[in-house]
Amino acid sequence: MREITYRQALNEALAEELARDSNVFLMGEEVAEYNGAYKVSQGLLERFGPKRIIDTPISENGFAGMGVGAAMVGLRPIIEFMTFSFSFVAFDQVVNNAPNMLTMSGGQFNIPITFRGPNGPAHQLGATHSHATECLYANIPGLKICTPATPRDAKGLLKTAIRDNNPVLVLESELLYSSKGMVEPADFELLIPLGQAELKREGSDVTIICYAQTVPLALAAAETLENDEEISAEVLDLRSIKPLDLEAILKSVSKTHRVVIVEQDRPFCGVGAEVCYRIQKEIFDALDAPIMRVAQEDVPMPYNERLEKAVLPSAEKLIAAVKKVCYA
Amino acid sequence: HALARGTSANACMAELFGKATGCSRGLGGSMHFFDKERHMYGGHAIVGAHVPLAAGMAFASKYRDEDRITLCFFGDGAINQGAVHEAMNLAGLHKLPLIFICENNLFAMGTSVERSTSLKELVERAEGYNIPGTVIDGMNFRDVRDKLAEIIDSIRQDPHPAFAEIRTYRYRGHSMSDPASYRTKEQLEKFRGDDPITRLRAQLTREEKLTNEQFDKIDKEAKETALASVKFAEESPEPPLEKLYDYTYVNGSES
Numbered sequence: 001m002r003e004i005t006y007r008q009a010l011n012e013a014l015a016e017e018l019a020r021d022s023n024v025f026l027m028g029e030e031v032a033e034y035n036g037a038y039k040v041s042q043g044l045l046e047r048f049g050p051k052r053i054i055d056t057p058i059s060e061n062g063f064a065g066m067g068v069g070a071a072m073v074g075l076r077p078i079i080e081f082m083t084f085s086f087s088f089v090a091f092d093q094v095v096n097n098a099p100n101m102l103t104m105s106g107g108q109f110n111i112p113i114t115f116r117g118p119n120g121p122a123h124q125l126g127a128t129h130s131h132a133t134e135c136l137y138a139n140i141p142g143l144k145i146c147t148p149a150t151p152r153d154a155k156g157l158l159k160t161a162i163r164d165n166n167p168v169l170v171l172e173s174e175l176l177y178s179s180k181g182m183v184e185p186a187d188f189e190l191l192i193p194l195g196q197a198e199l200k201r202e203g204s205d206v207t208i209i210c211y212a213q214t215v216p217l218a219l220a221a222a223e224t225l226e227n228d229e230e231i232s233a234e235v236l237d238l239r240s241i242k243p244l245d246l247e248a249i250l251k252s253v254s255k256t257h258r259v260v261i262v263e264q265d266r267p268f269c270g271v272g273a274e275v276c277y278r279i280q281k282e283i284f285d286a287l288d289a290p291i292m293r294v295a296q297e298d299v300p301m302p303y304n305e306r307l308e309k310a311v312l313p314s315a316e317k318l319i320a321a322v323k324k325v326c327y328a
Numbered sequence: 329h330a331l332a333r334g335t336s337a338n339a340c341m342a343e344l345f346g347k348a349t350g351c352s353r354g355l356g357g358s359m360h361f362f363d364k365e366r367h368m369y370g371g372h373a374i375v376g377a378h379v380p381l382a383a384g385m386a387f388a389s390k391y392r393d394e395d396r397i398t399l400c401f402f403g404d405g406a407i408n409q410g411a412v413h414e415a416m417n418l419a420g421l422h423k424l425p426l427i428f429i430c431e432n433n434l435f436a437m438g439t440s441v442e443r444s445t446s447l448k449e450l451v452e453r454a455e456g457y458n459i460p461g462t463v464i465d466g467m468n469f470r471d472v473r474d475k476l477a478e479i480i481d482s483i484r485q486d487p488h489p490a491f492a493e494i495r496t497y498r499y500r501g502h503s504m505s506d507p508a509s510y511r512t513k514e515q516l517e518k519f520r521g522d523d524p525i526t527r528l529r530a531q532l533t534r535e536e537k538l539t540n541e542q543f544d545k546i547d548k549e550a551k552e553t554a555l556a557s558v559k560f561a562e563e564s565p566e567p568p569l570e571k572l573y574d575y576t577y578v579n580g581s582e583s
Contacts, residue, residue, distance in 0.1 A: 061410055062380050062411065063414075065377065065381050065384065065414075066384035067384060068384060069380060070388045072385060073389075092377050096374055096377060104362070106353025106356060107355075108362050108364040
């Protein structure tokens with residue numbers, strides 16, 4: 001194991017899959033000559049050439065659709081959205097063409113495509129650039145969605161996504177690109193299955209369910225809760241939103257009997273709403289308290305730093321919710 | 329278009345009926361015909377949204393150095409969709425072997441071209457993307473065949489996108505519920521008088537390549553094929569209910 005950044009982990013995943021399969025190519029805005037808006041594709045143009053690392057005009061609907069068409073005839077495109085806020089410009093391609101094709105064609109055309117890029121609020125980007133899109137895409141049958149929180153998960157999930165024969169969204173986090181973590185050596189084939197949550201911290205009093213950039217937030221809150229409140233929190237990282245690892249969720253909640261879901265999207269029809277529904281439906285009797293959710297406030301993202309902070313989930317809000325379900 | 333690719337009348341009609349024997353197993357419907365074996369890639373129903381897909385297919389041909397040309401059909405109503413503009417720009421940029429075929433039948437549902445498009449002629453759109461454009465008389469079989477053949481030859485010599493505006497007409501309403509009150513009887517009759525099949529028949533009989541008897545026989549056979557396909561569709565089974573979830577995801581991954 002060695003310590004690398006989340007950005008480097010994604011870069012390794014891309015390079016390994018490009019080297020492994022000539023049908024794989026990367027296409028998006030500034031991915032080639034600029035080396036990626038967030039430097040995720042650094043060095044790939046030099047190594048793989050302009051045929052496989054392709055800069056596009058600012059034309060999301062066009063190049064996302066091109067990816068779907070290329071996938072229909074057997075290529076394995078990786079389409080980078082500079083941020084998933086821009087995927088809305090290509091929404092029709094992502095929600096209509098990619099996931100519907102298999103059904104509409106009676107099983108003749110599967111779409112082995114990966115849409116990837118940063119998702120969720122970063123820092124003072126304002127309303128149009130701060131969207132957390134997971135809850136919208138999770139509503140669409142035919143899409144798979146993963147949300148890596150660590151460098152190891154970023155590498156393992158992206159590699160798996162590229163090899164999957166269905167459209168997969170890899171929702172990265174801008175705020176995590178420079179974060180570091182331990183990852184297996186470069187020559188190790190790291191594949192993490194979609195639909196497998198991971199316990200990031202064991203605990204006994206409450207389960208905190210999180211994903212993407214709420215994982216480090218949950219881990220920090222769990223430390224504080226342990227030290228200041230003597231509450232032992234278990235932190236379960238979903239890693240994939242769809243398919244959802246219900247088994248892991250139920251296992252943890254059956255042990256702790258209390259749940260707080262901390263999510264980076266909005267509260268109304270957010271990911272937590274579905275997770276909450278599934279828990280109460282399956283193991284209602286195991287619950288010792290109502291399930292709490294910590295999400296964004298239900299407003300367009302303000303630019304002002306103080307207001308933005310008030311909108312976002314935070315360790316303070318999470319700790320308050322945990323204390324509430326623990327009646328502490 | 330599916331029939332032209334060789335999809336059987338039975339498979340087409342059964343798809344219209346939503347039956348398991350349809351070309352999309354009854355899951356696609358009238359707007360979503362697919363036939364992978366015969367390189368029929370849809371059947372797409374969000375106007376213009378499939379044009380980037382065609383660019384992707386042409387991109388794949390170039391990527392794999394294959395001698396294939398993608399033919400992408402759309403109507404005059406698609407010409408103002410952003411997806412079409414974006415696909416034309418990308419195709420021009422990458423010199424993709426792709427023919428944008430605009431079947432201009434003068435009406436997008438009930439809206440005439442004059443009421444929808446700022447251009448005098450739709451073919452002018454191609455110029456903006458540095459794509460050669462050709463106007464074709466869609467009421468003339470040979471004009472369609474010859475001009476498309478010329479375009480295809482030139483793409484085979486030097487891969488590039490092309491744009492063909494095929495001028496045609498639709499005799500019936502846009503759908504079953506459309507009485508087509510937005511156009512005049514005179515206009516309809518004018519185009520009916522210019523019917524491409526009638527014209528082809530006249531040409532071929534004049535040139536003594538086909539007798540009237542032979543033509544009537546072809547016509548009769550076509551009618552019989554259509555009627556037989558209706559019977560086939562009626563008698564075909566529904567898609568099985570227990571397979572409802574079988575086509576949402578494909579299993580497995582590329583290993």
